[in-house]
Amino acid sequence: xxxxxxxxxxxxxxxxxxxxxxxxxxxxxxxxxxxxxxxxxxxxxxxxxxxxxxxxxxxxxxxxxxxxxxxxxxxxxxxxxxxxxxxxxxxxxxxxxxxxxxxxxxxxxxxxxxxxxxxxxxxxxxxxxxxxxxxxxxxxxxxxxxxxxxxxxxxxxxxxxxxxxxxxxxxxxxxxxxxxxxxxxxxxxxxxxxxxxxxxxxxxxxxxxxxxxxxxxxxxxxxxxxxxxxxxxxxxxxxxxxxxxxxxxxxxxxxxxxxxx
Amino acid sequence: xxxxxxxxxxxxxxxxxxxxxxxxxxxxxxxxxxxxxxxxxxxxxxxxxxxxxxxxxxxxxxxxxxxxxxxxxxxxxxxxxxxxxxxxxxxxxxxxxxxxxxxxxxxxxxxxxxxxxxxxxxxxxxxxxxxxxxxxxxxxxxxxxxxxxxxxxxxxxxxxxxxxxxxxxxxxxxxxxxxxxxxxxxxxxxxxxxxxxxxxxxxxxxxxxxxxxxxxxxxxxxxxxxxxxxxxxxxxxxxxxxxxxxxxxxxxxxxxxxxxxxxxxxxxxxxxxxxxxxxxxxxxxxxxxxxxxxxxxxxxxxxxxxxxxxxxxxxxxxxxxxxxxxxxxxxxxxxxxxxxxxxxxxxxxxxxxxxxxxxxxxxxxxxxxxxxxxxxxxxxxxxxxxxxxxxxxxxxxxxxxxxxxxxxxxxxxxxxxxxxxxxxxxxxxxxxxxxxxxxxxxxxxxxxxxxxxxxxxxxxxxxxxxxxxxxxxxxxxxxxxxxxxxxxxxxxxxxxxxxxxxxxxxxxxxxxxxxxxxxxxxxxxxxxxxxxxxxxxxxxxxxxxxxxxxxx
Numbered sequence: 001x002x003x004x005x006x007x008x009x010x011x012x013x014x015x016x017x018x019x020x021x022x023x024x025x026x027x028x029x030x031x032x033x034x035x036x037x038x039x040x041x042x043x044x045x046x047x048x049x050x051x052x053x054x055x056x057x058x059x060x061x062x063x064x065x066x067x068x069x070x071x072x073x074x075x076x077x078x079x080x081x082x083x084x085x086x087x088x089x090x091x092x093x094x095x096x097x098x099x100x101x102x103x104x105x106x107x108x109x110x111x112x113x114x115x116x117x118x119x120x121x122x123x124x125x126x127x128x129x130x131x132x133x134x135x136x137x138x139x140x141x142x143x144x145x146x147x148x149x150x151x152x153x154x155x156x157x158x159x160x161x162x163x164x165x166x167x168x169x170x171x172x173x174x175x176x177x178x179x180x181x182x183x184x185x186x187x188x189x190x191x192x193x194x195x196x197x198x199x200x201x202x203x204x205x206x207x208x209x210x211x212x213x214x215x216x217x218x219x220x221x222x223x224x225x226x227x228x229x230x231x232x233x234x235x236x237x238x239x240x241x242x243x244x245x246x247x248x249x250x251x252x253x254x255x256x257x258x259x260x261x
Numbered sequence: 262x263x264x265x266x267x268x269x270x271x272x273x274x275x276x277x278x279x280x281x282x283x284x285x286x287x288x289x290x291x292x293x294x295x296x297x298x299x300x301x302x303x304x305x306x307x308x309x310x311x312x313x314x315x316x317x318x319x320x321x322x323x324x325x326x327x328x329x330x331x332x333x334x335x336x337x338x339x340x341x342x343x344x345x346x347x348x349x350x351x352x353x354x355x356x357x358x359x360x361x362x363x364x365x366x367x368x369x370x371x372x373x374x375x376x377x378x379x380x381x382x383x384x385x386x387x388x389x390x391x392x393x394x395x396x397x398x399x400x401x402x403x404x405x406x407x408x409x410x411x412x413x414x415x416x417x418x419x420x421x422x423x424x425x426x427x428x429x430x431x432x433x434x435x436x437x438x439x440x441x442x443x444x445x446x447x448x449x450x451x452x453x454x455x456x457x458x459x460x461x462x463x464x465x466x467x468x469x470x471x472x473x474x475x476x477x478x479x480x481x482x483x484x485x486x487x488x489x490x491x492x493x494x495x496x497x498x499x500x501x502x503x504x505x506x507x508x509x510x511x512x513x514x515x516x517x518x519x520x521x522x523x524x525x526x527x528x529x530x531x532x533x534x535x536x537x538x539x540x541x542x543x544x545x546x547x548x549x550x551x552x553x554x555x556x557x558x559x560x561x562x563x564x565x566x567x568x569x570x571x572x573x574x575x576x577x578x579x580x581x582x583x584x585x586x587x588x589x590x591x592x593x594x595x596x597x598x599x600x601x602x603x604x605x606x607x608x609x610x611x612x613x614x615x616x617x618x619x620x621x622x623x624x625x626x627x628x629x630x631x632x633x634x635x636x637x638x639x640x641x642x643x644x645x646x647x648x649x650x651x652x653x654x655x656x657x658x659x660x661x662x663x664x665x666x667x668x669x670x671x672x673x674x675x676x677x678x679x680x681x682x683x684x685x686x687x688x689x690x691x692x693x694x695x696x697x698x699x700x701x702x703x704x705x706x707x708x709x710x711x712x713x714x715x716x717x718x719x720x721x722x723x724x725x726x727x728x729x730x731x732x733x734x735x736x737x738x739x740x741x742x743x744x745x746x747x748x749x750x751x752x753x754x755x756x757x758x759x760x761x762x763x764x765x766x767x768x769x770x771x772x773x774x775x776x777x778x779x780x781x782x783x784x785x786x787x788x789x790x791x792x793x794x795x796x797x798x799x800x801x802x803x804x805x806x807x808x809x810x811x812x813x
Contacts, residue, residue, distance in 0.1 A: 133539025195621035225600030225647030
């Protein structure tokens with residue numbers, strides 16, 4: 001009698017343990033903390049967005065997380081960046097290109113890059129403002145009277161944001177210098193050989209900074225076809241002198257202390 | 262004599278049960294949990310309890326332990342992964358013996374019969390791994406083989422399908438590690454540029470060889486591709502897993518083509534691109550186009566070294582021109598499109614038409630009329646990717662266009678050239694893989710899609726039938742589901758020596774590939790019936806108390 005009761009208890013515990021395997025699990029944290037989905041207003045005013053861009057461009061330090069995802073057939077490839085930037089000329093960032101990893105550190109005229117575990121001297125980057133460029137998008141859209149759409153309020157990182165979306169031709173933003181004269185990289189070629197780009201700006205309701213920018217577009221590549229390209233850029237700890245301060249990477253300091261340039 | 266026959270019968274029964282218990286696990290029990298979540302767990306518990314009631318007291322412990330033993334042996338072996346076959350075999354034998362000793366100790370199982378049963382599930386898996394038994398419910402597995410990949414840069418074997426005499430073949434990649442002598446020879450002769458030695462040594466352990474999977478008597482065999490076969494390949498089909506961030510560098514040595522990967526951007530360029538997020542859509546578009554041009558030039562260069570010119574099969578796009586038209590395949594027309602999806606019958610069920618992907622758009626080009634007869638324009642919100650399948654929705658009907666966006670959807674074109682979205686997938690991760698015709702009365706739409714009940718995004722290989730509704734839209738009704746996940750690159754293939762069309766597919770993250778052919782044998786109903794018969798048989802069976810052995 002006693003043993004059958006124990007057996008029943010054992011069975012109940014066993015069944016519970018089995019069942020917990022199928023209950024909703026913890027979802028993995030996504031780099032994009034929020035995505036607006038509904039259109040609230042088809043004709044929003046440009047004023048608040050322009051102000052946010054001006055305020056953000058003037059920010060002196062921030063952390064940055066970006067991701068570029070490209071869908072090619074059934075496969076996705078990604079380019080992700082984590083970094084801290086301090087105006088005008090300090091930065092510490094990590095770039096992950098699929099499975100190649102690069103680290104980069106800059107202070108003024110001093111710059112180092114890391115491949116694997118070894119740091120080596122690099123060229124400093126002249127303009128270190130990740131907010132630069134968005135002004136081109138907004139000014140182009142205003143000049144051409146493109147509609148600005150307001151979307152539902154969305155929570156990003158640590159505050160609610162007003163969300164604006166505008167669709168512009170590809171190639172309205174000037175490219176990084178190394179792509180300047182490259183074939184297929186002129187703005188006319190880009191606008192004729194790639195889809196329009198939807199830029200979605202998330203403007204913090206409390207701080208007034210731009211907190212997140214997402215883009216959605218279709219790149220068109222010869223012999224490959226169309227690639228869906230989604231990017232997301234998140235800014236955090238903006239002007240937070242404690243958290244967004246650029247520091248010399250420990251491994252770089254150690255290497256230089258040992259006298260290895 | 263009588264006794265020995267009885268022993269042999271017992272052994273056969275033990276071996277049968279070892280294989281059958283694992284088949285029931287893969288075909289019935291695991292799918293219930295995978296598809297129906299908590300309800301499935303309850304159903305599995307019910308089935309197990311029902312089965313246990315059929316085991317009479319004197320034999321219950323023994324059979325319970327024996328069943329657990331063969332399940333654990335099979336599952337254990339299926340998770341072993343050693344590069345060397347010898348190591349794999351040794352570990353498998355050690356595992357089998359230890360589990361067998363444990364089963365004898367705890368379950369007092371019959372020693373010889375149990376060992377035979379355990380060994381049989383190992384041997385069965387040499388032919389077909391446990392996880393791939395799932396295919397057997399709806400397919401015959403013609404081949405289960407693998408290429409060696411480094412999954413961090415190539416999670417699946419790329420399939421570039423080319424026409425060969427009597428059928429089709431696949432060009433793919435296989436890991437190639439040079440021997441010590443080869444490497445020494447190459448290192449010492451790397452003298453032609455300042456970084457030549459660095460290039461040779463840095464990539465030596467990460468090289469691939471371009472290989473061909475060619476039908477030899479209905480079996481795919483890994484061979485060195487002929488230059489003529491390589492000339493038919495679109496090299497961009499081989500680089501999808503890392504394009505455009507990593508560049509495949511191809512070179513020819515002793516008539517073979519080898520590949521190694523380097524980052525496309527220099528560190529400095531990657532950092533500059535990274536720090537300018539506003540221009541990502543433009544910069545990565547430009548980077549992708551440059552990478553594409555470089556890959557094509559590099560491939561063509563290798564072909565030139567092998568003494569052949571590119572001879573792309575079928576129709577294709579090059580520099581905004583549709584090439585390979587006409588009887589001699591010499592004609593071309595100018596076209597604002599970037600790639601060919603395939604040929605089909607889109608606006609009528611007869612005319613030969615070509616589906617093209619362009620600037621976020623689809624175009625149907627009619628070969629006979631010589632012009633575009635229908636165009637579909639995507640938007641920034643609603644993009645058209647290059648991940649598209651073609652096939653009929655109903656038998657003998659016009660071809661529909663299956664677009665793998667998120668969510669995926671199906672488009673049809675009317676004879677007037679107007680497009681209609683007839684179906685939108687209920688889940689963001691739903692994918693269309695291919696359309697099988699000629700197996701059943703209706704086309705089977707093969708997909709990878711998740712359970713409707715669980716909130717897990719895990720996808721299973723499934724087939725659906727399109728059922729039109731009155732308003733011209735339709736629903737997909739599931740025909741079957743193979744509970745195998747990570748099934749990718751489903752590619753219909755005509756093999757020399759095989760009369761009907763077969764499917765080639767990859768198992769994501771492994772380098773394994775399978776060749777399967779649809780089968781109409783009712784494997785699953787038969788297994789259910791057999792299980793029911795065994796349970797009922799157990800209820801009717803009365804073991805003698807003192808003998809402590811049973812027919813099961």
